[in-house]
Amino acid sequence: QQQVRQSSQSLTVWEGETAILNCSYENSAFDYFPWYQQFPGEGPALLIAIRSVSDKKEDGRFTIFFNKREKNLSLHIKDSQPGDSATYFCAASGTQVVGQLTFGRGTRLQVYA
Amino acid sequence: DMKVTQMPRYLIKRMGENVLLECGQDMSHETMYWYRQDPGLGLQLIYISYDVDSNSEGDIPKGYRVSRKKREHFSLILDSAKTNQTSVYFCASSFRDRAGNTLYFGEGSRLIVV
Structure with a gap:
């Protein structure tokens, strides 16, 4: 069973849209x-990180929303650019x-532009 | 200059041959890692080293061994390579002092076993 699961x-x-990447986890100790x-x-290179004491972390166009009760989080990329095309790994x-x-x-x- | 360097970047070996992948870092990080990355499977931890001669198995250690004789250098060894070990291998390093440290990755070593 995957401890950290990315839904997509x-x-x-399209360029300018907000990309939303979802992640969930199993282990309450994370x-x-x-x-x-x-x-x-x-x-891979670190993009942004959040600790479980927070429910939101923002860095420029990148925002993490965290829901401890539901054990899930999402990465929002606002005003997406073609240069954001990459693979994104959620980790815990x-x-x-x-x-x-x-x-x-x-x-x-x-x-896409 | 904070950098993790992997050598070689590309390698083709025959089944049964030995493979040595080398990794160096210049950040004085105590902890170093070896991961493999396969399409659709993400990053799987093979071994973690907390310092010189202090190595622990990760999630998929079978078929691999490691060596760390200097803090800045960490080697991954495949004795008698198998075709299912064809993959991209990443080395990483981090400080050890607390949880939540940033991992710094090398550029990867692509291994093909034929």
């Missing part, structure tokens, strides 16, 4: 939720195991 393998939006962005031919970890992230399978986002 792929998502397509309290740190980063999103990693990966471009083709590159390694708990304070019990330092640094050991559990990754979702990723959502491939395509933004």
